[in-house]
Amino acid sequence: MARRQPTFKPYNQQQLMLLPPSLDELISKDHACRVVNDVINSISLEPLHSAYHTIGSSSYHPQMLLKVLVYGYVSNIYSSRKLEAACKESIYFMFLSSMSYPDHNTINRFRGVRLKDALRQIFEEVVLLLAQEGLLSIEEVYTDGTKIEANANKYTFVWRKAIATNKEKIKKQLAHIWEYAQSVATTEDGLPDPPDFTTISKEKVQDTVNKLNQVLGKREDIDKKMKAKLGYVTKHYPSSIARYEQQEAILGDRNSYSKTDPDATFMRLKEDHMHNGQLKPAYNVQISTSNQFIVNYSLHTNPTDTNTLAAHLDQYENSFGSSLKSITADAGYGSEENYTLLEEKKIAAYVKYGLFDKQQHKSFHKKHPFSVDKLHYNPQGDHYICPIGQKMRYIGNKVSRTATGFTQSARLYQASNCGKCPLNGACHKSKGDRIIQVNVDLERHKQQADELLKSEEGIQKRKKRCFDVEPVFGNIKHNHNFRRFMLRGKQKVEIEWGLIAIAQNIRKKAA
Numbered sequence: 311m312a313r314r315q316p317t318f319k320p321y322n323q324q325q326l327m328l329l330p331p332s333l334d335e336l337i338s339k340d341h342a343c344r345v346v347n348d349v350i351n352s353i354s355l356e357p358l359h360s361a362y363h364t365i366g367s368s369s370y371h372p373q374m375l376l377k378v379l380v381y382g383y384v385s386n387i388y389s390s391r392k393l394e395a396a397c398k399e400s401i402y403f404m405f406l407s408s409m410s411y412p413d414h415n416t417i418n419r420f421r422g423v424r425l426k427d428a429l430r431q432i433f434e435e436v437v438l439l440l441a442q443e444g445l446l447s448i449e450e451v452y453t454d455g456t457k458i459e460a461n462a463n464k465y466t467f468v469w470r471k472a473i474a475t476n477k478e479k480i481k482k483q484l485a486h487i488w489e490y491a492q493s494v495a496t497t498e499d500g501l502p503d504p505p506d507f508t509t510i511s512k513e514k515v516q517d518t519v520n521k522l523n524q525v526l527g528k529r530e531d532i533d534k535k536m537k538a539k540l541g542y543v544t545k546h547y548p549s550s551i552a553r554y555e556q557q558e559a560i561l562g563d564r565n566s567y568s569k570t571d572p573d574a575t576f577m578r579l580k581e582d583h584m585h586n587g588q589l590k591p592a593y594n595v596q597i598s599t600s601n602q603f604i605v606n607y608s609l610h611t612n613p614t615d616t617n618t619l620a621a622h623l624d625q626y627e628n629s630f631g632s633s634l635k636s637i638t639a640d641a642g643y644g645s646e647e648n649y650t651l652l653e654e655k656k657i658a659a660y661v662k663y664g665l666f667d668k669q670q671h672k673s674f675h676k677k678h679p680f681s682v683d684k685l686h687y688n689p690q691g692d693h694y695i696c697p698i699g700q701k702m703r704y705i706g707n708k709v710s711r712t713a714t715g716f717t718q719s720a721r722l723y724q725a726s727n728c729g730k731c732p733l734n735g736a737c738h739k740s741k742g743d744r745i746i747q748v749n750v751d752l753e754r755h756k757q758q759a760d761e762l763l764k765s766e767e768g769i770q771k772r773k774k775r776c777f778d779v780e781p782v783f784g785n786i787k788h789n790h791n792f793r794r795f796m797l798r799g800k801q802k803v804e805i806e807w808g809l810i811a812i813a814q815n816i817r818k819k820a821a
Contacts, residue, residue, distance in 0.1 A: 333405040343402040345820040346381045353435040357428040370412050375420045376432070377406040383813035386790050390414040390421070421809070422802050429808040434629045436812055437605055445819060449635040451598035451605050452771075452779040453622065453643070455615045456787070459581070459794040460574035460803070462591040467576055470565045473554045480547055481507045484518055487543065490536050491525045512551045519544050563713075564611055567591075573800035577613040581793060593795070593803055596622045597811070598637070599779045603818055604811040609804050615642040617714050620651055633657060638771045641666060647716040649755035660763055660771045663756045680737045682746050694746065696725045697733055708747060720747040786810060 337343065350373060358372045381402065382393045394414040396403040412420075425432075441448050488504045505518050526532050526540055560567055566576040566589075574591035582588065596618050598606040606626045610618045619639075627633060636658035644663035652659040668674045678684075685702070686695040694702040702723040710718050728734055728743040738744040762768045786792050792810060795803050 333401055336401050337405055340820075341402065342384055342817065342820040343381050343406055345816055346377055346384060347406060349436060349439065349816055349819070350377050350380065352439055353432065355428075355432070357431045358424065361424040361426070361428060370410060370416060370420075372420070372424065374407050374410055375412060375417065375424075378403060378412070379417065379421060379809060380812055380816065381406055383809045384817055386792075388792070388796055390418040393417050421805060422797060425805050425808075426801065429805050430629070433607075433808050433812055436815055437603070440603055440815060440819060446600040446603040446605060448600070448605050448630055451600050451634060451637055452775045453596065453598045453619070453637055453639045454775075454779040454783070455594055455596040455618060455642070456783045457577045457579050457592045457594055457613065458787075458792075458807075459579060460568065460571050460591040460593055461795050461798050462568040462571035462574050464568070464576075464588070464590045466569035467591075468557050468561070468567050468569060470558070470561055473557060476550070477510055477554060480515065480551065481510060483539070483543060484515070484522075484547070487522055487526075487536065487540060488518070490533070491522055494526070494529065494532060510551065512548060512555060515551045516548045519547060571798040573611060573798075573803070575611045575613060593800070594618060595807060597779065597782065598622070598626065599782055601818075602778055602782055602785075603815050604782065607807060607811050609800060609807060611800065614713075616645045616648065617712075619643050619648045620714075623651070623655065623657075636660060636771075638775045640775070644756075644759065645712075646718055646749065646752040646755060647712060647714065649759065650716075650751070653755070658762065659759060660768050661759060662763065663759055666760070666763065680733070682748065685746070694723050694748075696744070697737055698731055700725060700727065700731075702744070702746065705745070718749060718752070720749045722747055782814060786814060 355373055355376070358376070362369055362372070378393060378397060382388065382396065385402075387393055387396055391414045393403075394412065394417060397407050397411050398404075437446070437448065440446050484507070485504055492504075505514060507514065522540060523544060526537070560572050564575050568574045568576070568591035571591060574593060576589040577592040577594065578587060579590055579592055592613075594610040594613055594615070596608045596610065596615070597604050606622065606629060608618070608622045608625045610621065612618060623634070633655045634657045637652065638660040639662070641662040641664050643661050644666070648661065649659060652661070665674075675684075680697050682694075685697075687693075688695065691701070692704050696702050702725045705722050705724045708720045708722055710720075712718065723746050725744040728738075731737065763772060795806055797803055797806050
């Protein structure tokens, strides 16, 4: 009996078509590239046109290049060379580029140069378009931050402490040589007292080195080791101080930067594959979201979320011309400075403070029965009552200043006769009489925040924050594998994150 042959569908690569299908027919109606196409077609690109010269040869249309770039970020293609290849190989990119084939240089120049001044406005138009469709609210947002590694070598670092240490070594070495010069100098040399190196500069060092060479350089009876030291100092110290001054100018108010990307600051990232807490050059990315759409974003070289909120809110006001109605954030933003700022701007602050979560557990109160908030305060006498009923009297104020220059004031209250108290050791661990600090303004802000967070609306916002803003970072980093910037310099990194933000919003709209 003959074996039956399998049946295959017709396959003929040489088969001609009377009417070949168009790219539009090959792409499904609900595909993400169509959403990219519709959104970009719906916004004004006038700010982008001003980045082009009116003379010279014609350029690729910015609308086409923007669609290619945005869809590349939507589909996890970030490299300009891979985008160039996709325009020749993928029907989705061919559809968006209308069969144009820009090379990687054109794509990279468009991303790094043309979009420099226009991308923020494009992002804002996309957000307003989505708001008009009812997909998000630009008045009630959820804010959080993450650190993303910069495109920089983690071993080419500059530390402020290292510069200060090296400057101290230079001061001591110059002072040592100066003392020796004074011991061998004659009256005719006229060597004055050692220079004041309270503030050290290139000019001071150069002047000191010149004077030392005038006194010791012409003498033949000086110690050989001292002569070698003077030669080293003359050759290296003026140039070293000049280099340190240049590095301090780049540092600004930071403690570190990378030589590969001077705008990047060394930060501790969650992605610690070596499990050794290694610091890496990175940027602190702050976003505000609504229904998992990114409403506002800002980049910072400061690793602390607490110090980024003011600039983040300023960026929002510059973008939309008004203030928020409410903001929900975690305890990383709960500082007196931020509470005061939100109060001045009349923004409802659903922002936790440091111990809010712990204070919701009964065990916390049992572990800390003698904490400041458990002590009774007498407003008429302006004193607290300690656990055994003794008065804790006001002894003065303690004023401190934060890294951003914000002034904090705390009132100090001191107990008496703590040494003879039966609760000594349990009430407090310090030597002598117990002193407590009470920041009246901060306590007032914390009380307001506590009331807001425990209200019905506050409970809903606290629940929603966990699945509104945090999944956006998870989606971008884990699902779309964007854990490291490709461009260098804060300005270009902002462009790159702007494209990521637009891509996130379009993905969410297409979902």
